[in-house]
Structures are given as structure tokens and as C-alpha cells.
Amino acid sequence: MKSRFFLCISFFILCWLAWPISSDASMTGGSFEIYADGFSMNDASSSTGGLLSLESTVGDSFATTTVGGAITLRGGFQAMERGILRLSLSSTTLDFGTLSTGSITTSTLVVTVSTDSETGYSLMLKEDGNLRSGVHDINDVADGSVTAGQEEYGVSVTSTDRAGTLPAGDRPIIAAGTTIAQSSGQVTDRQTTLTFRAAIDANVRGGLTYSHQVTLRATVNP
Amino acid sequence: MKYLLYFVVVLFCVYAPQSVKAFSISPLRQTVTADPGTITRVQLEVSNDYAQSIDIEPSIDAFTVNPQTDEMLYGVSSIARDWIQPKQNTIEVPAGQSRIFDFDIRVPADAEPGAHYLMLVATHKVGSQVQGELGSLLFFYVAGQINEMLNVETFAPLKNVYWGGKPEVSLQFRNNGTIHLVPQGTLQIKTRRGEHQTFVMNPENKKLLPHVRWEEDYLIENLSFSDIGKVYAQLTLQYGFGGHTIIRNVSFYYLPWGLVVGILGALIFGVLLLRIVLIKRHAK
Numbered sequence: 001m002k003s004r005f006f007l008c009i010s011f012f013i014l015c016w017l018a019w020p021i022s023s024d025a026s027m028t029g030g031s032f033e034i035y036a037d038g039f040s041m042n043d044a045s046s047s048t049g050g051l052l053s054l055e056s057t058v059g060d061s062f063a064t065t066t067v068g069g070a071i072t073l074r075g076g077f078q079a080m081e082r083g084i085l086r087l088s089l090s091s092t093t094l095d096f097g098t099l100s101t102g103s104i105t106t107s108t109l110v111v112t113v114s115t116d117s118e119t120g121y122s123l124m125l126k127e128d129g130n131l132r133s134g135v136h137d138i139n140d141v142a143d144g145s146v147t148a149g150q151e152e153y154g155v156s157v158t159s160t161d162r163a164g165t166l167p168a169g170d171r172p173i174i175a176a177g178t179t180i181a182q183s184s185g186q187v188t189d190r191q192t193t194l195t196f197r198a199a200i201d202a203n204v205r206g207g208l209t210y211s212h213q214v215t216l217r218a219t220v221n222p
Numbered sequence: 223m224k225y226l227l228y229f230v231v232v233l234f235c236v237y238a239p240q241s242v243k244a245f246s247i248s249p250l251r252q253t254v255t256a257d258p259g260t261i262t263r264v265q266l267e268v269s270n271d272y273a274q275s276i277d278i279e280p281s282i283d284a285f286t287v288n289p290q291t292d293e294m295l296y297g298v299s300s301i302a303r304d305w306i307q308p309k310q311n312t313i314e315v316p317a318g319q320s321r322i323f324d325f326d327i328r329v330p331a332d333a334e335p336g337a338h339y340l341m342l343v344a345t346h347k348v349g350s351q352v353q354g355e356l357g358s359l360l361f362f363y364v365a366g367q368i369n370e371m372l373n374v375e376t377f378a379p380l381k382n383v384y385w386g387g388k389p390e391v392s393l394q395f396r397n398n399g400t401i402h403l404v405p406q407g408t409l410q411i412k413t414r415r416g417e418h419q420t421f422v423m424n425p426e427n428k429k430l431l432p433h434v435r436w437e438e439d440y441l442i443e444n445l446s447f448s449d450i451g452k453v454y455a456q457l458t459l460q461y462g463f464g465g466h467t468i469i470r471n472v473s474f475y476y477l478p479w480g481l482v483v484g485i486l487g488a489l490i491f492g493v494l495l496l497r498i499v500l501i502k503r504h505a506k
Binding site for chain 1: 244245246247248249250251252253254255256257260262264271285287291292293294295296297335339341343345348349350351352353354355356357358359361363364365366367368370401429462463464
């Protein structure tokens with residue numbers, strides 16, 4: 001009778017322990033992994049256990065030990081913030097048609113970004129080199145405005161998220177990249193319109209096809 | 223029945239899914255700490271919302287952040303870029319589906335402990351002239367003893383003597399350690415009357431990445447005639463998990479010219495008056 005009772009109790013405990021627990025987060029031992037959907041960059045909280053401290057902010061997320069003031073990072077730690085970052089481009093080409101000395105030609109590209117990141121996003125524009133045809137190229141705009149009759153090429157950016165660091169007017173596109181739009185929180189279908197503007201003077205070699213590749217890169221802010 | 227049908231049709235038109243042409247990634251950011259001499263795998267999921275399949279090319283980049291402007295700077299040099307290799311070259315992601323990209327991080331056995339700020343990049347070549355990229359931040363740490371070091375390079379008033387106006391104190395410090403820091407602290411301004419103004423530094427908990435300089439100028443407001451004399455600025459800066467503290471003091475003179483001229487005028491007037499009195503007494 002007694003053994004039956006203990007068998008029953010053991011069965012119940014076993015069932016209770018083995019019952020699946022629904023959770024967004026998971027953590028495993030050894031080379032452990034933490035899924036951390038709710039991590040916030042401004043959360044400076046930490047959990048400690050003896051000498052081991054786990055800083056729970058993505059980017060700051062690491063296990064450390066402190067001995068005599070020296071900080072040691074512990075290996076085998078992984079954490080991630082899931083979420084979503086989406087990018088769409090309205091066009092696959094930059095089509096200026098035929099350039100003439102008497103006018104400015106334009107081509108428009110609309111970039112749409114969505115993210116559920118609490119830190120927002122940054123959108124960067126870069127190029128693989130000047131607008132060119134072989135050794136001939138069209139100079140980047142330097143005075144903030146593409147003017148008809150002058151050899152100038154640049155882009156103007158319109159967006160509610162237009163980066164504060166981006167000067168007004170037509171800007172040159174540079175290979176290292178320039179942040180053109182930024183948000184500090186979640187956005188849904190946030191649009192940035194890029195108007196590429198080109199003008200030439202009589203010295204620009206005619207009869208050629210000028211092109212280059214531009215890249216729009218979106219990331220969440222750290 | 224007919225009206226119900228109309229309602230359903232209208233409802234369908236209103237709520238019909240928009241034609242979304244985009245691709246997306248997840249996770250947005252991840253953190254990995256690995257021991258030297260080990261191999262760790264990280265993943266990036268790419269989803270295709272286009273109506274047709276797209277080719278995605280994975281790559282690695284490194285970044286830093288300008289703490290003054292919050293601008294992300296890409297393509298910075300990082301030795302850890304060479305440690306990470308995408309397992310696949312280009313993957314075709316069918317319409318409406320997702321694919322996982324694997325990246326293996328091979329940490330050399332002699333790698334120095336510290337932090338590396340990387341990005342897993344998914345590139346979609348939309349056309350020959352335009353391409354879209356999405357970057358997932360990777361905070362990668364090599365395990366071991368890290369070095370938290372912050373050096374104050376400049377802490378000084380712009381002038382030694384201010385004849386009025388708003389004095390300015392310039393502060394520049396640099397993260398010379400091997401991991402990012404969140405510097406915090408205060409700048410206290412004291413005059414002969416006591417504490418005048420306190421600036422709280424970095425209330426947004428911004429990160430200062432290694433080899434990056436923090437620059438900030440503090441404008442001291444509302445100094446009055448009664449604050450004339452020496453003004454002290456005390457910097458208390460705290461950073462790191464080791465709880466490091468830096469304290470610096472500088473001073474300058476605040477001598478508002480109106481008051482100085484007034485005092486000098488009064489002195490000269492007093493001296494002249496005294497002289498006249500003495501001359502008159504002497505004449506008697």
C-alpha cells in the first residue's frame with residue numbers, strides 16, 4: 001500500500017516536472033543560449049549569482065566574473081533580440097534618360113522601412129563609385145545644389161525621419177556611406193524619397209551611358 | 223442576402239492584403255561571447271515578401287557609432303571580420319518564404335579578449351544600379367580578462383578669464399579599453415557663493431565604443447555679478463563594470479566687465495575724492 005502511494009506521488013511529480021511550459025524566452029546550460037525578445041537597450045538591470053554577473057541588455061549581454069577588480073568575460077554565451085526589420089525599394093533602376101546642358105534630369109527612388117525595434121533604425125546610402133562611363137565621370141555636387149549647365153550629380157532626401165546630420169539640399173553620394181534617415185523607435189512603412197539629380201556642362205563627354213550602383217542599407221540602432 | 227454579399231465584397235476590398243514588395247531579417251541584434259580557439263555559429267533569417275524569388279548574398283561588416291550624432295559608421299576596420307565566414311554564398315529565397323543563413327565564427331587561439339562590433343548583412347541586388355541591404359548587429363566578445371580604460375584628453379575652460387557672457391567648459395575623453403563603456407557622471411560648477419549648476423552626463427546611457435572619442439561642451443548659464451571671482455568645475459566620471467571613477471578639477475575667472483569697470487571707477491573716484499580732501503586739509 002505504502003509503495004503504491006509513493007509510486008503515485010512520484011508519477012505526479014514526474015508529470016509536473018515534465019509538463020511543457022510555454023514561454024517566449026529559453027535558456028540552456030553549458031554553451032547556453034538566451035532568446036530575449038523583450039531586451040531593451042536602456043535596461044541596465046543585472047542578475048548576479050555569486051561571482052557570475054549577467055548583464056541583461058542586448059549589446060551589454062554577457063556573463064562576467066569579477067576578481068580583484070579585474071573583469072573577465074565568460075565564454076559560451078549567446079543572446080539575441082528577435083523582431084523584424086523590413087526594407088523595400090520602389091525601383092530597380094536609376095533612369096535619367098538623356099542628359100542635356102540646359103536642364104537637370106532626375107530619377108526618384110522611394111525606400112520603405114518597417115521595424116519593431118525599440119531603438120529604431122538607421123538608413124544609409126552609399127555608392128560603388130562616381131556616376132561614370134569607363135574613365136569618364138560626372139562630378140559629385142559640392143555646393144549643395146545641382147545646377148543646370150554645370151557638371152554636378154547628387155541626391156536630395158525627403159523623409160519625416162531625415163537624419164539630422166544630413167545637410168540640406170543636394171548631397172553627394174559617397175562610397176563610405178551616409179546616414180540619410182533615422183528613427184528612435186518603432187516604425188511602420190516609413191518612407192524616404194531620394195531624388196537623384198544630374199546636370200552636365202559642355203565638357204562632359206557625350207554619347208556614353210553613365211551609370212553606378214547605389215546601395216540602401218537599413219539596420220536597427222545599437 | 224444581396225446586401226450581405228455587397229458588404230462582404232466591400233469588406234474584402236478594404237482588408238485585402240496590400241501588395242508588399244520587401245524583404246526582411248531577424249534577429250535584429252545578437253550577442254555572442256566565445257573562447258579563443260573555438261568555433262561558434264550564428265544565424266540570420268531572411269524572409270521574402272516579393273511575389274517572385276530573390277537572391278540574397280550574405281556578408282560581414284563592422285560598425286561603430288559616433289556618440290555625438292548617434293550616426294552609425296560602417297566599413298570600419300575590425301580584425302574579427304576575418305574570423306567570420308558565411309556558410310553559403312548566395313541563396314535563392316522563394317516568394318513568401320524564409321531561409322536561414324549560417325555564419326561560423328572561428329576565433330583564433332591567440333585572439334585578445336575584448337569586444338568587436340559587427341554586422342551580418344543580407345544583400346538583395348534589386349537591379350544592376352540599385353541594391354538593398356539589411357544588417358543584423360552582432361556584438362561579439364572574445365572571452366577573457368577585458369580592459370576598461372577611459373582617458374580624459376581635454377577638460378578645460380575655453381578661456382582662462384571670462385569678462386562676461388556664458389563661460390564654456392570643454393570635455394573630451396576616449397575609450398582606450400577593449401570593450402564599450404557607458405560613461406556617466408556629473409559636472410559641477412561652483413562659484414564663491416557655492417554650487418551654481420550641475421550637468422548630468424549621458425542620461426540616455428549611450429555606449430562609447432572602443433577607440434571612440436566623446437566630445438561635449440558645457441555652457442554655464444546665469445552667472446551674475448555676485449559670482450565674480452574664481453569659478454570651479456569638477457568632473458566626476460564613472461564607467462565600466464569595475465566601477466571606475468575619474469575626478470578632475472579646473473577653474474577660471476569670471477570677471478564681468480561692467481562690474482569690474484564699476485569697481486575700478488568707484489576706486490578711482492574714491493582715490494580722487496580722498497586726494498581732494500587731503501589737498502583741502504593741507505591747504506587749511
